[in-house]
Structures are given as C-alpha cells and as structure tokens.
Amino acid sequence: MSLSNRIITRRELLLKCAAFGCLTAVPSLSLAEAVASLTEPTLPKLKPTPINDIGPFYKRQAPHQAILRTSSDPGLPVKISGHVFDVQGRSLEGAKLEIWHADHFGHYDLDGYRFRTMLEAGSKGQYEFESVMPGHYPGRVCQHVHYLVTAPGHKPLITQLYFATDPVFDGNPEKNFVRDPLIMDRELVRPVMLAGDPKSIHAEVGFELVLEPL
Amino acid sequence: MKFRPIIHVLSLACLGALFNFSAIAAVSEITTIKTPAGLSFFSISQTGRLGVGITPDAKLSVWNLPDGRLLRTIDLVSTNFIYPTLSADGRLCLLSSSSREVVVWDTTTGETVFKLQLALPLYTATFSRDNLSLAVSVLNGPIQMYNLADKTKRFELPKMMGAQNSMFSPDNKLFASVDSDTQIRIYDAPTGKLLASNADFLGEFFALDFTPDGKQLVVGGMDKTAVFLNTTTGEVTKKLKKQKEPVGAIGVSGDGKWVSTVLFNSSNGALAAPVLIWDAVSGRKKSEWLPPSGIVGSAWTPDGHFLAATLTPDAVHIWQVR
Numbered sequence: 001m002s003l004s005n006r007i008i009t010r011r012e013l014l015l016k017c018a019a020f021g022c023l024t025a026v027p028s029l030s031l032a033e034a035v036a037s038l039t040e041p042t043l044p045k046l047k048p049t050p051i052n053d054i055g056p057f058y059k060r061q062a063p064h065q066a067i068l069r070t071s072s073d074p075g076l077p078v079k080i081s082g083h084v085f086d087v088q089g090r091s092l093e094g095a096k097l098e099i100w101h102a103d104h105f106g107h108y109d110l111d112g113y114r115f116r117t118m119l120e121a122g123s124k125g126q127y128e129f130e131s132v133m134p135g136h137y138p139g140r141v142c143q144h145v146h147y148l149v150t151a152p153g154h155k156p157l158i159t160q161l162y163f164a165t166d167p168v169f170d171g172n173p174e175k176n177f178v179r180d181p182l183i184m185d186r187e188l189v190r191p192v193m194l195a196g197d198p199k200s201i202h203a204e205v206g207f208e209l210v211l212e213p214l
Numbered sequence: 215m216k217f218r219p220i221i222h223v224l225s226l227a228c229l230g231a232l233f234n235f236s237a238i239a240a241v242s243e244i245t246t247i248k249t250p251a252g253l254s255f256f257s258i259s260q261t262g263r264l265g266v267g268i269t270p271d272a273k274l275s276v277w278n279l280p281d282g283r284l285l286r287t288i289d290l291v292s293t294n295f296i297y298p299t300l301s302a303d304g305r306l307c308l309l310s311s312s313s314r315e316v317v318v319w320d321t322t323t324g325e326t327v328f329k330l331q332l333a334l335p336l337y338t339a340t341f342s343r344d345n346l347s348l349a350v351s352v353l354n355g356p357i358q359m360y361n362l363a364d365k366t367k368r369f370e371l372p373k374m375m376g377a378q379n380s381m382f383s384p385d386n387k388l389f390a391s392v393d394s395d396t397q398i399r400i401y402d403a404p405t406g407k408l409l410a411s412n413a414d415f416l417g418e419f420f421a422l423d424f425t426p427d428g429k430q431l432v433v434g435g436m437d438k439t440a441v442f443l444n445t446t447t448g449e450v451t452k453k454l455k456k457q458k459e460p461v462g463a464i465g466v467s468g469d470g471k472w473v474s475t476v477l478f479n480s481s482n483g484a485l486a487a488p489v490l491i492w493d494a495v496s497g498r499k500k501s502e503w504l505p506p507s508g509i510v511g512s513a514w515t516p517d518g519h520f521l522a523a524t525l526t527p528d529a530v531h532i533w534q535v536r
Contacts, residue, residue: 051334051353051354052353053353053354054354054375054376054394054418055378055394055418056378056418056420056435056436056460057417057418057436057480058394058396058417058418059396059416059417059418059436060395060396060416060417061416106481107480107481108480110417110436110438110460110480138481138482138483138484139482139483139484148375156354156375158354158375158376158394181312184335
C-alpha cells in the first residue's frame, strides 16, 4: 500500500489538525492527552447502582399506581423519588420500576398488591411515589424498599433502598450500615428529609438509579 | 442426647383415616441432640440420614440420624461460614462464607474436596444425587454447573434474574430451578439445554422436588400452595389446596406416595408454621402438625418416615411426623 493511499486514522487526523492550529489544548492538558480524550472510547460517567437481594416476596404484575398509601394506613408518610440513568448519565425514559415493601408493621401483602407498584420513568428518567415508611420485617435487620428496574439494552437492576434514619444505625449509617449483612454498599442507605407543616409531616427520600448496559 | 418419644393425638389421626378426612398428625420427638453452645445453622440430608450444624466456635458437627450420634466434628477455622447445604446422602457439605468463598467438605473424612471463590454472594447451591455435579447460583446471577470429579466448571445457564432454589432429578438427568422472575425452568442436566418452563405464576417459588420417576416436579412458594408440573411440558397437572402461609420446603417420599409441605410464617420466619403431609396421587391432605417453632430442616427417610427438625437454644429436636 502506498503512503498516499493509506487511510488516515482519526488519531492522525487530530494530530494534523493540532499541527495546523485547528485544535488546541487547554494549558493544563498536553496535546497527547487532548487527542487521547477525543479518540478513546467514552468512559462510564456514573457508577451502576449496587445490586441487592430480590426477595422473598417479589410478585409480578403490580398495578401502576403512584400513591401506595391510604389516609388510614399507619406509619410515617414518605415520598420517594429519583431518576433512572445509564452509566453515561443519559436518562432512561420508559424504564420500568417494580417497587414493593412491607407495611408499617413489617408485613408483606402476599395475596394482593398493597405497597406494590409498577412505575414507568418519565421523559427525564424521573419517577416518584408516595407510601408509608416500611416497618422492620422480622428476619431482616433494616427497613427497606425493594426495586426491580428494567430497560431495553440494560441489565435488570435488583436492589434495595435503606433509610439513614433507621434506628438500627444509631444515627451513624456511615459506620453502622454493616449491622445488616445484606447491605453490601453504603450507597444504598439514603438520607431522609422531613417536610411539610407540623400537622402533615412527611418524609422525602431521593434514590437515583443507574443501570449497566447488557 | 436424649430419646424422648411423645405421641400427640394418635387417636385423632386414626379417626381421620377412618372417616377419610385429614387429621392432626401423629408426631413423636424421636431424638434430642444436646448442643450446649447453641447452633447458628442446622441442616438435614435429603435422605434424613445425616444432620449437620455449625457451632459458634466455628465447628461443623455431623450427626447420624435418627439416633443423633455425633459422627464427626470438622474445624472450620473461620467463624464466618454460613448456610450448610448437604448432598442427598449427606456425604458432601457445602458452606459459603461472607467473603464469598465456597468450600465443600467430605463429611465422612472431614477433608475439603472442592473450593470456589465467587464474585458475588452465594444464593443457592445443590448437589446432584450422585455427588458428581454441583450447581451454584450467586446473587441475581445465573446458575453455574461444576463437575466435582475434575473440579471444572461445565457450563453456565443463560443469564436471568437469579434462582431461588434448584434440584436434580433422582436419575440426575434433569435439573430444575425456581427463579426470581417467578418462572420454573427444567433443563437437561448434562448439557444445560432448556427443556421446559412455566411462567404462569405471579409470585416467587422457594421450594421444589422431583417425583421418584422424574416425570413430575412439585414446587411451592409465595402462592401458599404446592403445584405439580409435567417435567416434559412444564404444564401444571395438579394443585394442592391453598394454605394460610407460603411453602418453604417440599419433599416427595421415596415411594412417590406422599408429599410434605413445610410452611413458613411470613410475618416472622422463626415462628412456627404448619407441616402438612399430602397424598401425592389424590392431592388430599393426610395430616397437619404445628411444630413448636420454625422448621430448620426436613427429609423423607428411605423407609418412608418424614423427619423435621426444630432448634432450641441448647438442642436440636428431631421429630417424626405421620
């Protein structure tokens, strides 16, 4: 193959552009680093959400409902919201979120669909639902909410959300999250904000979800 | 160790048989194994011939059943081994550690015969009935099949959401799993080829066993019933009467005449839940027993007795249920 017929690589093209002044690097970046950043594959920007145990008591075909509690349900009302992203930080519109948890007393509804829902992420990947803070299920250490999140082209994410206010943590979830052997990552323990006026106080929790590609 | 037979309500059982309705079971505590230091885990082999338990001082104790004679104590070195899984005959015992190490011991010699380091925590493990294969599944991961003879990985089943439990057929030709996506899958055990599946159910299954001829698979779980499936087609052939609690363990007797369902208390697994014996052919409930606490192991002996184990702080109690 003659030199003139050889197909120029993208890296070579960028170096030529730099030689002619079409491409410059900021002072803190060497030219080689700048070229490398343009030629190397895009690295993931977000860490996938840590996985967790599915069950027991997962049940398919939960109803689509954003409000899981009724006014007569005991327990602190809680609003849980977040977004579903891929590892590049792109919103996963239409991702399916199956969510279920125990009631205030730690009981799961096995026969029906109390405190179970199937949500669909919005145009910015957002989701939100209202429920009550789950009780402590005997046999498990911490209060938790189960998630099964699916989106085309991505691995199903099975995980659980835990609450930093759980009495099990004695006010120090950073140190004490290991008291529940099933919490394999501190990241799953989320802060709880109290909101609303004193007569209708409720908790708010954010839980962002990042799915890995297949 | 103490031998303490207690016959509960035998007369009621006889009346039940006479008038063809189910009755409270005739139950005897046939063995009490004293464990002064307490046990963190206990398990019975599928044939009911062996029991193993882990003591707080990191020892694996192996008892002969039903007499409760201590056969061996194996030093585990580490205290973080959990969840013993026994082979059907009890010869092999698998333990997993919190550091995701899986170790298989030969309970007859106390020697380690297989080791595995997993990337994720172990979720369920099953030995083939001939002790030549081991199926393990990790958290939310696919089932991996190992050859215990040459200690190699034979294959990995297709990725799905994870398996709740699995079992080899008595002739080791079939392998079935009840999966976290609520499906039941039946494979050709030597190759891993999917032969049949069933996706009719909405809730998870936790327990399964094959009939002795391998033609039917009995599964049970969150639906609070036991379901018979044709292993060739995956279709439901029979459903037992729905109970008040989920099914945590299922066993088919060696002659295929009886099926046991051990329920678990869904509000608190440590609390008592009924044990039921069913006629496998008619699907009729034969007897029901409420144990003093949650059942930690159960098995059908080759001579047709159903054994169940409960724990107290200083003893293992082995019950025979009729």
